[in-house]
Amino acid sequence: MTTLYLTEPGTYVRYRNHTLDIKKEDRHHTCRLSELDLVVVLPGVQLTDGAIAQLLDRGIETLFLRQDGRFRGRLQGHFHSNPSIRLAQYRCVETTFGLALAQKLVSGKIRNQRTLLQQRNRATQGRIGELSEAIDAIASYSSRLQQLATPLTRDELMGIEGICAKNYYQALRHWFPTQWNFSGRNRRPPLDPINALLSWGYGVLLARVFAAAVQAGLDPYLGFFHAIEPYRPNLVLDLMEEFRPVIVDRAAIAIVKAELLDPLDFEPSPDGAGIWLGQTAKKLFLGQLQRQFSSRVLYSPQNRRLTLAQILLEQARSLGRCLCESNLDYEPFLLK
Amino acid sequence: MTDFWLVCYDVRDDKRRNKLAKLIEQRCQRVQYSVFECPVEGEILCELIERRWLKVLKLSEDSLRAYPLSGTAKKQAKIYGSPPLYEPPDYLIL
Numbered sequence: 001m002t003t004l005y006l007t008e009p010g011t012y013v014r015y016r017n018h019t020l021d022i023k024k025e026d027r028h029h030t031c032r033l034s035e036l037d038l039v040v041v042l043p044g045v046q047l048t049d050g051a052i053a054q055l056l057d058r059g060i061e062t063l064f065l066r067q068d069g070r071f072r073g074r075l076q077g078h079f080h081s082n083p084s085i086r087l088a089q090y091r092c093v094e095t096t097f098g099l100a101l102a103q104k105l106v107s108g109k110i111r112n113q114r115t116l117l118q119q120r121n122r123a124t125q126g127r128i129g130e131l132s133e134a135i136d137a138i139a140s141y142s143s144r145l146q147q148l149a150t151p152l153t154r155d156e157l158m159g160i161e162g163i164c165a166k167n168y169y170q171a172l173r174h175w176f177p178t179q180w181n182f183s184g185r186n187r188r189p190p191l192d193p194i195n196a197l198l199s200w201g202y203g204v205l206l207a208r209v210f211a212a213a214v215q216a217g218l219d220p221y222l223g224f225f226h227a228i229e230p231y232r233p234n235l236v237l238d239l240m241e242e243f244r245p246v247i248v249d250r251a252a253i254a255i256v257k258a259e260l261l262d263p264l265d266f267e268p269s270p271d272g273a274g275i276w277l278g279q280t281a282k283k284l285f286l287g288q289l290q291r292q293f294s295s296r297v298l299y300s301p302q303n304r305r306l307t308l309a310q311i312l313l314e315q316a317r318s319l320g321r322c323l324c325e326s327n328l329d330y331e332p333f334l335l336k
Numbered sequence: 337m338t339d340f341w342l343v344c345y346d347v348r349d350d351k352r353r354n355k356l357a358k359l360i361e362q363r364c365q366r367v368q369y370s371v372f373e374c375p376v377e378g379e380i381l382c383e384l385i386e387r388r389w390l391k392v393l394k395l396s397e398d399s400l401r402a403y404p405l406s407g408t409a410k411k412q413a414k415i416y417g418s419p420p421l422y423e424p425p426d427y428l429i430l
Protein backbone atom coordinates (compact mmCIF):
# COMPACT_ATOMS: atom_id res chain seq x y z
CA MET A 1 0.00 0.00 0.00
CA THR A 2 1.09 3.52 -0.76
CA THR A 3 1.36 6.62 1.40
CA LEU A 4 0.91 9.75 -0.68
CA TYR A 5 2.40 13.07 0.45
CA LEU A 6 1.13 16.17 -1.35
CA THR A 7 3.60 18.89 -0.41
CA GLU A 8 3.68 21.39 -3.25
CA PRO A 9 1.49 24.49 -3.24
CA GLY A 10 -0.35 24.78 -6.53
CA THR A 11 -0.98 21.04 -6.79
CA TYR A 12 -4.41 20.13 -8.13
CA VAL A 13 -5.90 16.73 -7.31
CA ARG A 14 -8.97 15.32 -8.96
CA TYR A 15 -10.70 11.96 -9.25
CA ARG A 16 -10.67 10.08 -12.52
CA ASN A 17 -11.42 6.42 -13.24
CA HIS A 18 -10.70 5.05 -9.74
CA THR A 19 -7.47 7.02 -9.65
CA LEU A 20 -6.25 10.27 -8.14
CA ASP A 21 -5.03 12.50 -10.91
CA ILE A 22 -2.38 14.87 -9.55
CA LYS A 23 -1.24 17.91 -11.50
CA LYS A 24 1.28 20.62 -10.77
CA GLU A 25 2.02 22.91 -13.72
CA ASP A 26 3.27 20.55 -16.42
CA ARG A 27 3.99 17.62 -14.10
CA HIS A 28 1.42 14.91 -13.89
CA HIS A 29 1.05 11.83 -11.64
CA THR A 30 -1.60 9.25 -11.03
CA CYS A 31 -2.22 7.18 -7.96
CA ARG A 32 -4.66 4.27 -7.97
CA LEU A 33 -7.10 4.61 -5.05
CA SER A 34 -7.13 0.86 -4.42
CA GLU A 35 -3.41 1.00 -3.64
CA LEU A 36 -3.61 4.04 -1.37
CA ASP A 37 -3.93 3.86 2.40
CA LEU A 38 -2.82 7.27 3.64
CA VAL A 39 -2.72 10.77 2.17
CA VAL A 40 -0.87 13.63 3.88
CA VAL A 41 -1.77 17.07 2.58
CA LEU A 42 0.25 20.27 3.06
CA PRO A 43 -1.14 23.78 2.57
CA GLY A 44 -1.76 25.03 -0.95
CA VAL A 45 -3.01 21.72 -2.38
CA GLN A 46 -6.44 21.71 -4.00
CA LEU A 47 -8.60 18.61 -3.77
CA THR A 48 -11.77 18.52 -5.82
CA ASP A 49 -15.08 17.56 -4.30
CA GLY A 50 -14.92 14.30 -6.26
CA ALA A 51 -11.50 13.45 -4.84
CA ILE A 52 -12.60 14.21 -1.27
CA ALA A 53 -15.75 12.12 -1.71
CA GLN A 54 -13.67 9.14 -2.85
CA LEU A 55 -11.22 9.48 0.05
CA LEU A 56 -14.11 9.61 2.51
CA ASP A 57 -16.12 6.77 0.97
CA ARG A 58 -13.14 4.45 0.70
CA GLY A 59 -11.98 5.24 4.24
CA ILE A 60 -8.55 6.36 3.08
CA GLU A 61 -6.98 8.22 6.00
CA THR A 62 -6.35 11.83 4.92
CA LEU A 63 -4.33 14.13 7.18
CA PHE A 64 -3.84 17.87 6.79
CA LEU A 65 -0.77 19.64 8.16
CA ARG A 66 0.02 23.31 8.66
CA GLN A 67 2.96 25.09 7.09
CA ASP A 68 5.06 24.50 10.21
CA GLY A 69 4.21 20.77 10.29
CA ARG A 70 1.60 20.98 13.02
CA PHE A 71 -1.54 18.87 12.70
CA ARG A 72 -4.43 20.78 11.19
CA GLY A 73 -7.07 18.06 10.94
CA ARG A 74 -8.22 14.97 9.09
CA LEU A 75 -11.05 13.79 6.91
CA GLN A 76 -13.58 11.85 8.94
CA GLY A 77 -16.10 9.85 6.98
CA HIS A 78 -18.96 7.90 8.39
CA PHE A 79 -17.30 5.50 10.78
CA HIS A 80 -18.17 2.49 12.84
CA SER A 81 -16.91 2.88 16.32
CA ASN A 82 -17.33 0.88 19.47
CA PRO A 83 -18.69 3.17 22.19
CA SER A 84 -17.68 0.78 24.96
CA ILE A 85 -14.03 1.68 24.44
CA ARG A 86 -14.78 5.37 24.88
CA LEU A 87 -16.91 4.72 27.95
CA ALA A 88 -14.09 2.73 29.51
CA GLN A 89 -11.71 5.56 28.69
CA TYR A 90 -13.98 8.17 30.34
CA ARG A 91 -14.20 6.02 33.46
CA CYS A 92 -10.41 5.78 33.80
CA VAL A 93 -9.61 9.47 33.46
CA GLU A 94 -8.35 11.02 36.70
CA THR A 95 -8.26 7.73 38.59
CA THR A 96 -5.34 5.91 40.23
CA PHE A 97 -5.55 3.42 37.39
CA GLY A 98 -5.25 6.23 34.85
CA LEU A 99 -2.21 7.61 36.64
CA ALA A 100 -0.56 4.20 36.67
CA LEU A 101 -1.12 4.05 32.91
CA ALA A 102 0.40 7.51 32.56
CA GLN A 103 3.41 6.24 34.48
CA LYS A 104 3.81 3.39 32.00
CA LEU A 105 3.56 5.73 29.02
CA VAL A 106 6.19 8.10 30.41
CA SER A 107 8.37 5.17 31.38
CA GLY A 108 8.26 3.94 27.78
CA LYS A 109 9.37 7.29 26.47
CA ILE A 110 12.33 7.78 28.78
CA ARG A 111 13.51 4.20 28.31
CA ASN A 112 13.56 4.75 24.57
CA GLN A 113 15.34 8.07 25.06
CA ARG A 114 17.94 6.29 27.14
CA THR A 115 18.40 3.56 24.53
CA LEU A 116 19.04 6.18 21.86
CA LEU A 117 21.72 7.85 23.99
CA GLN A 118 23.22 4.47 24.80
CA GLN A 119 23.63 3.69 21.13
CA ARG A 120 25.65 6.88 20.74
CA ASN A 121 27.59 6.12 23.90
CA ARG A 122 28.62 2.73 22.56
CA ALA A 123 29.63 4.22 19.22
CA THR A 124 31.85 6.75 21.00
CA GLN A 125 33.09 4.05 23.43
CA GLY A 126 31.93 5.96 26.49
CA ARG A 127 34.38 8.80 25.97
CA ILE A 128 31.76 11.55 26.32
CA GLY A 129 31.12 12.23 30.00
CA GLU A 130 27.88 14.13 29.48
CA LEU A 131 26.38 11.19 27.59
CA SER A 132 27.07 8.60 30.26
CA GLU A 133 25.90 11.00 32.97
CA ALA A 134 22.59 11.58 31.18
CA ILE A 135 22.19 7.83 30.64
CA ASP A 136 22.71 7.15 34.35
CA ALA A 137 20.39 9.97 35.38
CA ILE A 138 17.59 8.71 33.14
CA ALA A 139 18.20 5.13 34.35
CA SER A 140 17.62 6.08 37.98
CA TYR A 141 14.28 7.74 37.12
CA SER A 142 13.36 4.90 34.85
CA SER A 143 13.62 2.32 37.64
CA ARG A 144 11.51 4.59 39.86
CA LEU A 145 8.82 4.73 37.16
CA GLN A 146 8.75 0.97 36.80
CA GLN A 147 7.74 0.50 40.44
CA LEU A 148 4.03 0.59 39.90
CA ALA A 149 3.29 -0.58 43.44
CA THR A 150 3.96 2.94 44.68
CA PRO A 151 2.34 5.16 42.04
CA LEU A 152 3.52 8.71 41.58
CA THR A 153 1.29 11.77 41.63
CA ARG A 154 0.84 13.63 38.37
CA ASP A 155 3.12 16.44 39.58
CA GLU A 156 5.87 13.97 40.44
CA LEU A 157 5.45 12.31 37.07
CA MET A 158 5.61 15.62 35.23
CA GLY A 159 8.70 16.56 37.23
CA ILE A 160 10.50 13.35 36.28
CA GLU A 161 9.46 13.65 32.65
CA GLY A 162 10.78 17.22 32.55
CA ILE A 163 14.16 16.42 34.13
CA CYS A 164 14.65 13.43 31.84
CA ALA A 165 13.72 15.49 28.77
CA LYS A 166 16.25 18.16 29.71
CA ASN A 167 19.01 15.61 30.27
CA TYR A 168 18.08 13.76 27.12
CA TYR A 169 17.97 16.68 24.70
CA GLN A 170 21.20 18.14 26.02
CA ALA A 171 22.95 14.81 25.57
CA LEU A 172 21.30 14.28 22.19
CA ARG A 173 23.59 16.96 20.73
CA HIS A 174 26.34 14.37 20.67
CA TRP A 175 24.47 12.72 17.82
CA PHE A 176 24.81 15.82 15.64
CA PRO A 177 27.93 17.43 14.17
CA THR A 178 28.69 20.75 15.89
CA GLN A 179 28.03 22.89 12.81
CA TRP A 180 24.29 22.27 13.32
CA ASN A 181 24.43 24.28 16.59
CA PHE A 182 22.08 21.99 18.46
CA SER A 183 22.40 22.42 22.21
CA GLY A 184 19.02 21.31 23.53
CA ARG A 185 15.33 21.45 22.80
CA ASN A 186 13.59 24.71 21.95
CA ARG A 187 10.28 25.18 20.19
CA ARG A 188 7.52 27.59 19.24
CA PRO A 189 9.40 28.58 17.25
CA PRO A 190 12.37 26.24 16.88
CA LEU A 191 15.59 28.25 16.80
CA ASP A 192 17.96 25.95 14.91
CA PRO A 193 17.61 23.43 12.07
CA ILE A 194 17.67 20.31 14.29
CA ASN A 195 14.89 21.71 16.47
CA ALA A 196 13.00 22.62 13.30
CA LEU A 197 13.28 18.98 12.16
CA LEU A 198 12.15 17.69 15.56
CA SER A 199 9.14 20.04 15.67
CA TRP A 200 8.15 19.11 12.14
CA GLY A 201 8.56 15.42 12.82
CA TYR A 202 6.52 15.53 16.03
CA GLY A 203 3.76 17.26 14.05
CA VAL A 204 3.68 14.46 11.48
CA LEU A 205 3.84 11.82 14.23
CA LEU A 206 0.98 13.49 16.10
CA ALA A 207 -1.18 13.44 12.97
CA ARG A 208 -0.54 9.72 12.45
CA VAL A 209 -1.07 8.79 16.10
CA PHE A 210 -4.28 10.84 16.05
CA ALA A 211 -5.51 8.68 13.17
CA ALA A 212 -4.44 5.50 15.00
CA ALA A 213 -6.27 6.60 18.18
CA VAL A 214 -9.50 7.19 16.24
CA GLN A 215 -9.13 3.89 14.38
CA ALA A 216 -8.71 2.11 17.72
CA GLY A 217 -11.99 3.64 18.91
CA LEU A 218 -10.41 5.98 21.46
CA ASP A 219 -11.28 9.61 22.16
CA PRO A 220 -8.19 11.60 21.14
CA TYR A 221 -8.85 14.39 23.66
CA LEU A 222 -9.06 12.55 26.98
CA GLY A 223 -5.64 11.57 28.21
CA PHE A 224 -3.98 10.09 31.26
CA PHE A 225 -0.62 11.79 31.51
CA HIS A 226 -1.54 14.92 29.59
CA ALA A 227 -4.97 14.38 31.15
CA ILE A 228 -7.73 16.82 30.31
CA GLU A 229 -5.99 20.06 29.34
CA PRO A 230 -8.48 21.87 27.12
CA TYR A 231 -7.91 22.30 23.37
CA ARG A 232 -5.25 19.61 23.14
CA PRO A 233 -5.48 16.03 21.85
CA ASN A 234 -4.27 14.75 25.21
CA LEU A 235 -4.59 11.03 24.53
CA VAL A 236 -2.66 11.43 21.28
CA LEU A 237 0.12 13.23 23.15
CA ASP A 238 0.14 10.35 25.67
CA LEU A 239 0.24 7.62 23.05
CA MET A 240 2.95 9.26 20.99
CA GLU A 241 5.39 9.70 23.89
CA GLU A 242 7.12 6.34 23.44
CA PHE A 243 7.38 6.88 19.68
CA ARG A 244 8.98 10.33 19.71
CA PRO A 245 12.54 9.03 20.16
CA VAL A 246 11.88 5.89 18.11
CA ILE A 247 10.51 7.56 15.00
CA VAL A 248 11.21 11.29 14.94
CA ASP A 249 14.51 11.61 16.81
CA ARG A 250 15.95 8.67 14.89
CA ALA A 251 14.75 10.15 11.58
CA ALA A 252 16.47 13.46 12.41
CA ILE A 253 19.67 11.60 13.33
CA ALA A 254 19.53 9.52 10.16
CA ILE A 255 18.94 12.43 7.79
CA VAL A 256 21.77 14.47 9.31
CA LYS A 257 24.08 11.48 9.23
CA ALA A 258 23.27 10.85 5.57
CA GLU A 259 24.37 14.45 4.87
CA LEU A 260 21.25 14.95 2.79
CA LEU A 261 20.51 18.36 4.23
CA ASP A 262 22.29 21.65 3.96
CA PRO A 263 21.73 24.59 6.35
CA LEU A 264 20.49 26.47 3.25
CA ASP A 265 17.52 24.07 3.09
CA PHE A 266 16.12 25.93 6.11
CA GLU A 267 14.54 29.35 6.13
CA PRO A 268 13.50 31.90 8.75
CA SER A 269 9.91 31.56 9.96
CA PRO A 270 7.57 34.31 8.66
CA ASP A 271 7.82 36.27 11.92
CA GLY A 272 11.62 36.04 11.70
CA ALA A 273 11.90 34.59 15.19
CA GLY A 274 12.59 30.97 14.35
CA ILE A 275 13.68 28.53 11.68
CA TRP A 276 11.50 26.49 9.35
CA LEU A 277 12.09 23.73 6.85
CA GLY A 278 12.20 24.85 3.23
CA GLN A 279 10.43 22.93 0.47
CA THR A 280 13.38 20.59 -0.24
CA ALA A 281 14.02 19.92 3.43
CA LYS A 282 10.33 19.04 3.90
CA LYS A 283 10.38 16.51 1.10
CA LEU A 284 13.66 14.94 2.21
CA PHE A 285 12.57 14.73 5.83
CA LEU A 286 9.14 13.33 4.98
CA GLY A 287 10.95 10.61 3.05
CA GLN A 288 13.14 9.84 6.05
CA LEU A 289 10.17 9.80 8.43
CA GLN A 290 8.29 7.53 6.05
CA ARG A 291 11.24 5.10 5.97
CA GLN A 292 11.02 4.99 9.77
CA PHE A 293 7.26 4.38 9.68
CA SER A 294 7.70 1.54 7.18
CA SER A 295 10.68 -0.11 8.85
CA ARG A 296 9.85 -3.55 10.21
CA VAL A 297 10.76 -4.55 13.74
CA LEU A 298 9.83 -7.37 16.07
CA TYR A 299 6.61 -6.54 17.92
CA SER A 300 7.01 -8.75 20.97
CA PRO A 301 3.35 -8.86 22.16
CA GLN A 302 2.49 -10.64 18.91
CA ASN A 303 5.90 -12.13 18.28
CA ARG A 304 6.01 -11.05 14.65
CA ARG A 305 7.61 -8.34 12.60
CA LEU A 306 5.43 -5.31 11.92
CA THR A 307 6.09 -1.88 10.49
CA LEU A 308 6.29 0.93 13.04
CA ALA A 309 3.12 2.39 11.47
CA GLN A 310 1.29 -0.88 12.24
CA ILE A 311 2.79 -0.92 15.75
CA LEU A 312 1.35 2.58 16.40
CA LEU A 313 -2.11 1.20 15.72
CA GLU A 314 -1.49 -2.00 17.71
CA GLN A 315 -0.36 0.05 20.73
CA ALA A 316 -3.51 2.18 20.52
CA ARG A 317 -5.63 -0.99 20.34
CA SER A 318 -3.76 -2.49 23.25
CA LEU A 319 -4.46 0.62 25.32
CA GLY A 320 -8.14 0.34 24.39
CA ARG A 321 -8.21 -3.30 25.56
CA CYS A 322 -6.53 -2.42 28.88
CA LEU A 323 -9.15 0.29 29.48
CA CYS A 324 -12.04 -2.05 28.71
CA GLU A 325 -10.68 -4.85 30.86
CA SER A 326 -9.33 -2.51 33.58
CA ASN A 327 -5.98 -4.22 33.60
CA LEU A 328 -2.55 -2.64 33.53
CA ASP A 329 -1.12 -4.95 30.90
CA TYR A 330 -0.22 -2.08 28.57
CA GLU A 331 3.40 -2.52 27.60
CA PRO A 332 5.15 0.47 26.03
CA PHE A 333 6.88 -0.24 22.77
CA LEU A 334 10.59 -0.37 23.52
CA LEU A 335 13.46 0.24 21.16
CA LYS A 336 15.90 -2.65 21.10
CA MET B 337 -4.82 -17.65 -4.44
CA THR B 338 -1.99 -15.39 -5.42
CA ASP B 339 -2.32 -11.65 -5.08
CA PHE B 340 -0.33 -10.77 -8.19
CA TRP B 341 -1.59 -11.44 -11.72
CA LEU B 342 -0.68 -10.92 -15.30
CA VAL B 343 -3.66 -9.97 -17.45
CA CYS B 344 -3.67 -9.70 -21.23
CA TYR B 345 -6.26 -9.43 -23.94
CA ASP B 346 -6.87 -9.53 -27.62
CA VAL B 347 -9.82 -7.35 -28.63
CA ARG B 348 -10.81 -6.76 -32.26
CA ASP B 349 -12.94 -3.67 -31.97
CA ASP B 350 -11.36 -0.30 -30.94
CA LYS B 351 -14.37 0.81 -28.94
CA ARG B 352 -14.55 -2.40 -26.89
CA ARG B 353 -10.77 -2.39 -26.41
CA ASN B 354 -10.70 1.17 -25.06
CA LYS B 355 -13.58 0.44 -22.73
CA LEU B 356 -11.89 -2.68 -21.38
CA ALA B 357 -8.50 -1.00 -20.98
CA LYS B 358 -10.08 1.77 -18.97
CA LEU B 359 -11.73 -0.75 -16.65
CA ILE B 360 -8.57 -2.78 -16.18
CA GLU B 361 -6.51 0.33 -15.47
CA GLN B 362 -8.73 1.04 -12.46
CA ARG B 363 -6.93 -1.75 -10.63
CA CYS B 364 -3.93 -2.77 -12.73
CA GLN B 365 -0.82 -1.28 -14.19
CA ARG B 366 -0.49 -1.23 -17.95
CA VAL B 367 2.97 -2.53 -18.89
CA GLN B 368 2.47 -3.14 -22.62
CA TYR B 369 -0.33 -2.17 -25.01
CA SER B 370 -2.43 -5.17 -24.06
CA VAL B 371 -0.60 -6.51 -20.99
CA PHE B 372 -1.29 -5.53 -17.39
CA GLU B 373 0.29 -6.38 -14.04
CA CYS B 374 -2.22 -6.60 -11.22
CA PRO B 375 -1.53 -6.43 -7.49
CA VAL B 376 -5.01 -7.76 -6.75
CA GLU B 377 -6.18 -10.76 -4.70
CA GLY B 378 -7.41 -13.70 -6.74
CA GLU B 379 -11.00 -13.67 -5.47
CA ILE B 380 -11.32 -9.98 -6.16
CA LEU B 381 -9.81 -10.33 -9.61
CA CYS B 382 -12.31 -13.09 -10.47
CA GLU B 383 -15.18 -10.87 -9.37
CA LEU B 384 -13.86 -7.98 -11.44
CA ILE B 385 -13.41 -10.13 -14.53
CA GLU B 386 -16.72 -11.93 -14.33
CA ARG B 387 -18.92 -9.07 -13.20
CA ARG B 388 -17.39 -6.16 -15.08
CA TRP B 389 -14.70 -6.85 -17.63
CA LEU B 390 -16.38 -9.70 -19.52
CA LYS B 391 -19.49 -7.55 -20.01
CA VAL B 392 -17.52 -5.37 -22.40
CA LEU B 393 -16.21 -8.25 -24.51
CA LYS B 394 -17.61 -10.30 -27.35
CA LEU B 395 -16.08 -13.67 -26.62
CA SER B 396 -16.70 -14.96 -30.15
CA GLU B 397 -14.11 -12.43 -31.34
CA ASP B 398 -12.13 -11.34 -28.25
CA SER B 399 -10.20 -13.08 -25.51
CA LEU B 400 -8.94 -12.22 -22.05
CA ARG B 401 -6.36 -14.14 -20.01
CA ALA B 402 -5.17 -13.86 -16.40
CA TYR B 403 -2.17 -15.79 -15.11
CA PRO B 404 -1.26 -15.91 -11.44
CA LEU B 405 2.29 -14.90 -10.62
CA SER B 406 3.17 -16.50 -7.31
CA GLY B 407 6.11 -15.21 -5.29
CA THR B 408 8.66 -17.46 -6.98
CA ALA B 409 7.25 -16.99 -10.46
CA LYS B 410 7.37 -13.24 -9.93
CA LYS B 411 11.01 -13.45 -8.86
CA GLN B 412 11.89 -15.57 -11.89
CA ALA B 413 10.19 -13.26 -14.35
CA LYS B 414 12.51 -12.04 -17.09
CA ILE B 415 11.92 -8.46 -18.04
CA TYR B 416 13.81 -6.53 -20.69
CA GLY B 417 13.22 -2.87 -21.36
CA SER B 418 10.90 -0.68 -19.30
CA PRO B 419 8.78 -0.55 -17.22
CA PRO B 420 10.02 -2.83 -14.42
CA LEU B 421 7.69 -5.37 -12.81
CA TYR B 422 4.95 -3.35 -11.16
CA GLU B 423 5.01 -2.86 -7.43
CA PRO B 424 2.80 -0.20 -5.78
CA PRO B 425 5.28 2.27 -4.29
CA ASP B 426 5.62 2.33 -0.50
CA TYR B 427 5.35 6.09 -0.62
CA LEU B 428 5.14 8.96 -3.05
CA ILE B 429 6.25 12.47 -2.12
CA LEU B 430 4.95 15.03 -4.60
